[in-house]
Amino acid sequence: MNLSLHPLILLLIFPGGLFLMNIGLLYEWADRKLVARFQSRVGPRWFQPFADTIKLLAKEEIIPNGVHKIMFLALPIIALTGALTAAQYIPMFGFEASFSFEGDLIVVLYMLSMMTLSIGLAGANTLSRFTIIGATRALTQMFSYEAPFLLALLSPAIAAGTWNIGKINTFTGENIWLILAQPIGFIVAVVGLMGKLELPPFDAPEAETEIVAGALTEYSGRGLALFHIGKNVELVIGLTLVVIFYLGGIANPIEFILKSAGLFLVVTALQSMFARLRIDQTVGLWWRLGALMGLLQLLAIIFGRYLGEILR
Amino acid sequence: MAIGVLFGDLVKALFTKPATQNYPFTKTIAPERLRGKLVYDPEKCVGCMLCMKDCPSNAIELLTVDKINKKFVMRYHPDRCVFCAQCVQLCRFNCLNMSNSLWEMASTTKEAFEVYYGREEDIAFLLERAAQPGINEPPCE
Amino acid sequence: MTEAKKEKFIVPIGPQHPALKEPGNFEFTVDGEIVTDAAVRLGFVHRGIEKACENRNYTQDLYLLERVCGICSHVHATAFVLGVEKLAGVQAPPRAEAIRVLAAELERIHSHLLWFGVAAHEAGFDTLFMYTWRDREVVMDILETLSGSRVHYSVNILGGVKIDVDQKLSDLIKKDMDFLEERTEYYMKVVTTDDTFLGRTRGIGTLSKDRAKLLGAVGPTARASGVKRDIRVNAPYSGYKEFPVKMVIDQTGDLEARFVVRLKELYESYRLIREILEKIQPGEITTRIKRKIPEGEVISRVEAPRGELFYYIKSNGTEMPDRVKVRTPSLCNWGTITDVAVGHKLADMPMLLAGIDPCFSCNDRMVEIRSDSQPSQMMNWDGLRKYGIEYYR
Ligand code: SF4
Ligand code: SF4
Numbered sequence: 001m002n003l004s005l006h007p008l009i010l011l012l013i014f015p016g017g018l019f020l021m022n023i024g025l026l027y028e029w030a031d032r033k034l035v036a037r038f039q040s041r042v043g044p045r046w047f048q049p050f051a052d053t054i055k056l057l058a059k060e061e062i063i064p065n066g067v068h069k070i071m072f073l074a075l076p077i078i079a080l081t082g083a084l085t086a087a088q089y090i091p092m093f094g095f096e097a098s099f100s101f102e103g104d105l106i107v108v109l110y111m112l113s114m115m116t117l118s119i120g121l122a123g124a125n126t127l128s129r130f131t132i133i134g135a136t137r138a139l140t141q142m143f144s145y146e147a148p149f150l151l152a153l154l155s156p157a158i159a160a161g162t163w164n165i166g167k168i169n170t171f172t173g174e175n176i177w178l179i180l181a182q183p184i185g186f187i188v189a190v191v192g193l194m195g196k197l198e199l200p201p202f203d204a205p206e207a208e209t210e211i212v213a214g215a216l217t218e219y220s221g222r223g224l225a226l227f228h229i230g231k232n233v234e235l236v237i238g239l240t241l242v243v244i245f246y247l248g249g250i251a252n253p254i255e256f257i258l259k260s261a262g263l264f265l266v267v268t269a270l271q272s273m274f275a276r277l278r279i280d281q282t283v284g285l286w287w288r289l290g291a292l293m294g295l296l297q298l299l300a301i302i303f304g305r306y307l308g309e310i311l312r
Numbered sequence: 313m314a315i316g317v318l319f320g321d322l323v324k325a326l327f328t329k330p331a332t333q334n335y336p337f338t339k340t341i342a343p344e345r346l347r348g349k350l351v352y353d354p355e356k357c358v359g360c361m362l363c364m365k366d367c368p369s370n371a372i373e374l375l376t377v378d379k380i381n382k383k384f385v386m387r388y389h390p391d392r393c394v395f396c397a398q399c400v401q402l403c404r405f406n407c408l409n410m411s412n413s414l415w416e417m418a419s420t421t422k423e424a425f426e427v428y429y430g431r432e433e434d435i436a437f438l439l440e441r442a443a444q445p446g447i448n449e450p451p452c453e
Numbered sequence: 454m455t456e457a458k459k460e461k462f463i464v465p466i467g468p469q470h471p472a473l474k475e476p477g478n479f480e481f482t483v484d485g486e487i488v489t490d491a492a493v494r495l496g497f498v499h500r501g502i503e504k505a506c507e508n509r510n511y512t513q514d515l516y517l518l519e520r521v522c523g524i525c526s527h528v529h530a531t532a533f534v535l536g537v538e539k540l541a542g543v544q545a546p547p548r549a550e551a552i553r554v555l556a557a558e559l560e561r562i563h564s565h566l567l568w569f570g571v572a573a574h575e576a577g578f579d580t581l582f583m584y585t586w587r588d589r590e591v592v593m594d595i596l597e598t599l600s601g602s603r604v605h606y607s608v609n610i611l612g613g614v615k616i617d618v619d620q621k622l623s624d625l626i627k628k629d630m631d632f633l634e635e636r637t638e639y640y641m642k643v644v645t646t647d648d649t650f651l652g653r654t655r656g657i658g659t660l661s662k663d664r665a666k667l668l669g670a671v672g673p674t675a676r677a678s679g680v681k682r683d684i685r686v687n688a689p690y691s692g693y694k695e696f697p698v699k700m701v702i703d704q705t706g707d708l709e710a711r712f713v714v715r716l717k718e719l720y721e722s723y724r725l726i727r728e729i730l731e732k733i734q735p736g737e738i739t740t741r742i743k744r745k746i747p748e749g750e751v752i753s754r755v756e757a758p759r760g761e762l763f764y765y766i767k768s769n770g771t772e773m774p775d776r777v778k779v780r781t782p783s784l785c786n787w788g789t790i791t792d793v794a795v796g797h798k799l800a801d802m803p804m805l806l807a808g809i810d811p812c813f814s815c816n817d818r819m820v821e822i823r824s825d826s827q828p829s830q831m832m833n834w835d836g837l838r839k840y841g842i843e844y845y846r
Contacts, residue, residue, distance in 0.1 A: 039583040040325040042332045129464050133483075133799065200577060201649060209472035209575045209803040211464075273318050274649040276577020278800040279486065281652055317647045318580060321639075331587040343594075345616070347601035368509065368516035396516045396607045401615055410601070 020087050024232030025049040027264075031235070034268035049232075053225050061221035066127040075122045076219070076226035082114030083233040091169055091250065092240055103163040108237070109150060112196065115234055116142040119205075119227065123215025134214025137279045138205035141195060144286035145202075149192030151294030152185045155301045156245040165244065173249035185297045186246045188290055193238040194267060195282065197231065201274035202282055239263055347395045348415035352386045352429035356407040359384050363399035363408060372399060377434045385430035385438050390417050392425075461490075464799060468497050472575060472803040475813035479790075479806065483799050491794035491802075493787050498814050506777040511537055511611060511746060514774060519605050521779060522815040524567060527553075527560045528757040530609040532764040533777070535690060536753030537611055540746050540768050547695065548736040549613040554692030555729050556600065556608045557755075558722040562633065563592045564758035565715045565722075568810045569640065572712070575803040576653045581643065588636045591629050598622065613739030623730040630723045637719045644712045654708040658793045658805045661706060668788040672760020674809045677714045678706035684756040691755075696729055708808050715810075744772050757782050759810050781815040 028049040036043025063072055089104040116138055123135025157163055159182075160171035179186045195202040206214035216227055243250060243259045250256040277285065333340070342348070350372075357374075359382060364372045371393035377383040400408045419425065428435045461482045468476035476497035482490035502521055506514045519530045531553055538545060545553075566589040573581035593603050600606035600616050608614050618626075644650060660670070665678035675682045679702060685693045686700045701717040703710040748770040755762050760782030767776040786809040794805060832840065 037326050037330070038322045039580050040328070040331045040587055041583060042330045042334075129462065133464065133486075136485075200579070203577065204800065207577060207800065209577065210466075210800055212471055269319075269322055272322060272580040274578070275573070275581075275647070275653050277649060277652065278798055280798065317643045318584075321584065322580070325584075331590070343598040343601070345598065345601040347607075366510065366512045368513040394516060394520075394605070395602060396519075396605070397601065397615065398512060398516065398607075398610070401610060412601075 017084050020084060020233050020236065021229050022050075024229055024236050025053060027235050027239070028228075028232045030261075030264055031268060031271075034264065035272050038269060038272040053229065056220075056225035056228070057222055059221040061223055064126055064128070064218045067125050067218070071121065071125050073223070075118045075125070076223040076230070079115045079118035080226045080230040080233070082111045082118070083230045083237065086111035086237055087233060089165060090237055090240055091166055091244070092236075092256065100164055100166045105153065105157055105163045105165050105168070108165065108241070109153070112234055112237065113142065113146065115230055116196070118230075119215045122219065122223075122227075123217075126218040128218050130211040130213070130217045131215050133211050134205050134217065137211075138198070138215050140279055141198070141202065141205055141282055144283040145192050145195035145290070148188050148286055148290030148294040149196060151291065151298050152189035152192055153241065153245055155182055155185045155294075155298050158298070158301050158305065161305075165241075169244050169249040171249075172245060172247075173251050177246065177248040179246045182246070182297055182301070184293050186242075188294045188297070189242050189246060190263075190267065190270070192290065193242060194270065195286065197235055197238060199267070200271045201276045203276060204279040204282055207276060239267070342412045342415060344412055346412035346415060347397050347410040348413065349390055349411050349417060349427075350388055350393060350399065351409050351411050351414075352388065353407040353409075354384060354386070354430045354434070356405045357384050357386075358382060358405055360404075362402045366398055366402055368396060368398065369394050375438060377430075377437060383431065383434050385428060385434050388427045388429060390425050390427060466802065466806075472806065473813075474571070477811070477813045479802070481794065481799060481802055486798045486800065488794050488797055488799055488802065491791045493791055495787070495813065500814075503777055503779060506774055508773060510744070510772040511774065514777065515609065515611065516605075516607065518777070518779070519607065521781070522812055523604055524564050524812060525560060525757045525759065525762075525815075526605045527556050527608055528755055528762055529779075530607070531557060531691065532753045532755040532762050533766070534609045534611060535755065536751045536764050536766040537746060537768075538742070539751050539753065540749050540766065541611075541742050542747070543612055543740055543742045545613045545691075546737040546740060547692075548617075548734055549738045550692035551695065551729050551733045552614045552616065552618065552692075552738065553609065554696055555618070555726060556596075556606055556614075558726050558729075559592060559596055559599070560606070561758045562719055562722050563589055563596065564810075565719055566592065568715065568758075568807070569712070572804065572807040572810075573650075575807040576650065578650060581640075581650075585640065588633065591633060595626055595629055598625065610739065612742035613737070615738075617738055618730070618733070627727060627730060630726055634720065634723050637716055637723075641713075641716050644709065644716065651709065653801070653804060654712060657708045657801050658797065658808055659705070659707040660789050660793055662704075664792060665706065665789065668792060669785050670760075670789050670809075671782045671785045672757070672810075673701075673711055673714045673718065674760065674786050674789060676701060677703045677710035679704040682761070684754050684761050688754060690753075692729070696725055696732075698725055708804060711808050745770060746772075746774075759783055759812060760785065779815075781812070783809070783812045783815055786811070 026046075026049075029044060029046050032048070033043040033046075063069060086108045088099050089108050120135045120139040120142065123131040123138060126132075156172065157168055160168045162168060162171070198205050204210075206216070211217070216224060219227060239260055240250075240256075243256070243263055247259045247263065250259065359374065359376065359379065361374055364374050369392045371389045373387040373389075375385045375387060377385055395410065397410055400410055417424070428438075462484070464481045464483055466479040466481065467473045468478045478494040478497070480492045480494070481488045502517060505517060509517060515530055515533055518533050519526045521529050534545075566585050570582040570585035570589065573579075573585065596606055597603045599618070599622060600608050608616055644654070660674070660678045662679040665675050665680045670678065670680065671682060681687075681700060681702060683698075683700045684690065685698050689697065698721055701714050701721060703714050746768045748768055750765070750767040753764040753766065755764075762782055763780040765776070765778040765780075766774055769775040789809060790805055794802065797805065
């Protein structure tokens with residue numbers, strides 16, 4: 001699109017940062033509302049996440065003693081930047097991605113990991129015991145889910161024969177939904193996404209009944225708000241990725257909204273259905289089950305392609 | 313061994329109304345026996361002072377205006393009351409009761425928590441006397 | 454490694470912590486995720502209730518003691534009332550005794566459901582927490598309809614009870630019991646079959662029978678370890694003589710067993726309540742009791758939802774007691790936590806804490822620590838004052 005609009009207005013529409021942040025907050029609302037409904041509660045009203053964020057942004061930021069100041073201040077920004085940058089490569093709402101090149105899938109995945117890495121560093125940076133344990137858990141979890149999630153996203157890429165998200169989108173749009181062709185991959189991807197976002201039941205890194213708020217315990221005000229926004233943007237990206245890869249891609253806004261909502265329903269149901277896993281259980285689940293399943297899926301696809309070529 | 317045993321209830325919850333009550337807008341009717349604010353009937357009271365003596369939180373003060381003619385004024389402090397209904401149980405003349413409709417007692421001022429019960433002229437008489445400097449309140453026992 | 458690690462990594466839980474609804478302090482020394490040492494510190498909500506009892510009359514004490522705990526209020530009042538009645542040589546009428554048991558069992562239901570929700574929350578199972586508390590509202594409503602208050606039912610008075618049940622109420626209660634029974638069956642299925650939940654409970658915090666006996670565990674915590682300890686059965690009091698209960702016992706002693714024992718006790722409560730409503734005899738509900746209680750001392754034991762509750766009352770022949778001593782069940786169970794905590798993961802700690810159904814407000818009392826090396830820490834008022842001034846200088 002080469003519209004000549006005022007830059008401030010451009011900021012508000014896709015893929016402007018402000019737009020993404022707002023969508024992220026809207027997603028957070030949907031998440032909270034749906035979980036509340038599953039739990040037979042009323043849930044927040046639509047503006048609650050916005051109000052929370054504005055409140056946090058307006059609050060004083062307390063820098064605890066004994067932290068590396070620059071790092072403490074920079075980490076939330078890095079985390080948010082990572083998430084926002086990743087969003088640039090993803091087609092959303094039926095729009096084209098604003099940037100794309102062959103292999104942007106890998107870039108997106110690494111950009112998404114930046115968030116967790118920042119959280120881990122932020123936790124290790126402060127002196128509180130809760131944050132240190134939270135950071136250890138966050139990083140442990142990152143190391144364990146990264147592989148299965150990657151594998152789960154790689155298999156459609158291999159099926160499509162490209163590493164470009166935009167092209168994969170077109171590929172999945174033209175073929176049958178990959179959820180039918182690769183159900184295992186879909187499951188691994190959804191569960192991996194939940195692990196990545198530290199949603200329950202994989203929220204051991206921020207288990208409030210054990211370690212308060214995990215790595216972010218010492219954060220307040222602006223830093224906390226930025227981390228939250230970053231996480232929400234990541235939620236948007238993650239869901240969109242799974243929709244693109246497994247639910248037949250997105251060709252227009254309506255399709256996008258419907259499919260995302262459907263996936264959201266599944267994710268929130270999963271969130272409210274289980275007890276929190278201990279960190280060792282999470283790791284065990286990932287490495288023993290997740291990685292194995294992802295690998296099997298991958299092998300099946302490679303084999304399938306190979307077979308297809310031979311037959312041809 | 314199963315996973316997601318709760319699934320059935322989740323679906324049910326999604327399609328039923330939330331269990332939360334939208335309190336100030338919808339109110340359930342309080343049960344008949346609810347122990348709300350204390351109400352006092354000055355006509356029946358004989359001034360035995362039992363209610364005052366056994367109140368666990370000193371929420372009742374019975375002020376005597378005229379002992380012979382059985383004129384009493386009750387000063388009741390809902391903020392101290394623990395709504396135990398001991399006074400109601402004790403009063404043999406049934407002049408004390410706990411209302412089941414007056415239970416929303418939040419207030420931003422202290423005045424709401426000092427309630428006078430009694431015949432109007434007695435209350436007026438008491439308040440007048442209390443307003444005059446130098447004269448102490450009538451003893452409560 | 455020859456030299457022991459000097460620097461210990463201690464994770465404090467409390468006195469202010471999301472896992473605790475009341476203040477208490479636990480220090481877990483961890484090595485990575487594994488707990489190597491545990492310590493409990495209590496005393497943040499000491500309220501001086503026992504002392505306050507000494508300058509109130511017996512009737513007023515009843516209401517004061519009811520407020521020792523917000524969850525098991527009725528049972529405290531029952532223990533006190535039974536003791537005082539024994540001192541005065543008065544026996545409450547049978548109908549009153551039955552109603553006391555009815556209220557006690559309703560209270561047990563609400564307490565166990567409350568605990569169930571809290572424990573689920575500690576396990577990160579918020580949905581289960583919300584559901585149990587939603588269903589608990591049913592029994593809360595019964596209690597409110599029955600007695601007039603949701604929390605402090607004030608059913609007891611000296612020499613009887615305040616409230617009576619009629620046919621309409623009894624029908625209502627029976628209907629609600631059916632509903633609760635159905636729900637409890639469902640929860641039983643969840644705790645015994647759901648894999649994620651079992652992963653957090655099965656084999657965690659196993660307390661052997663011997664250890665439970667040695668540490669003096671009481672209530673469901675002890676019964677889950679196979680210790681036959683239930684005052685309602687061992688030494689029936691009040692209406693339990695007429696309406697006996699079956700003791701629920703489990704041999705495993707882990708967290709799952711504690712869930713199962715408590716849920717099975719719910720079934721027992723439903724059964725008992727139905728039986729009482731069927732068989733209750735018409736009659737008086739109060740007897741007269743003198744204001745002045747004759748001199749003497751008495752011990753009164755009842756089974757609270759959390760275990761054995763113990764009251765010691767000494768009277769000096771006046772309207773006020775000379776001494777009231779309360780020993781609440783939670784206090785007896787703390788030892789089991791520090792005992793089983795070692796070797797478990799930090800993530801299991803909140804569950805372990807919740808496993809004994811701790812109630813902090815009912816076990817904060819003055820404790821005198823005696824040790825051979827240190828002089829006693831008792832202080833008189835002047836000494837305390839001076840210490841305080843010095844401390845904050
Ligand atoms: S209800 Fe209890 S606290 Fe309130 S006035 Fe009566 S005796 Fe006192
Ligand atoms: S117990 Fe009844 S009669 Fe006696 S003083 Fe109180 S209100 Fe009056």
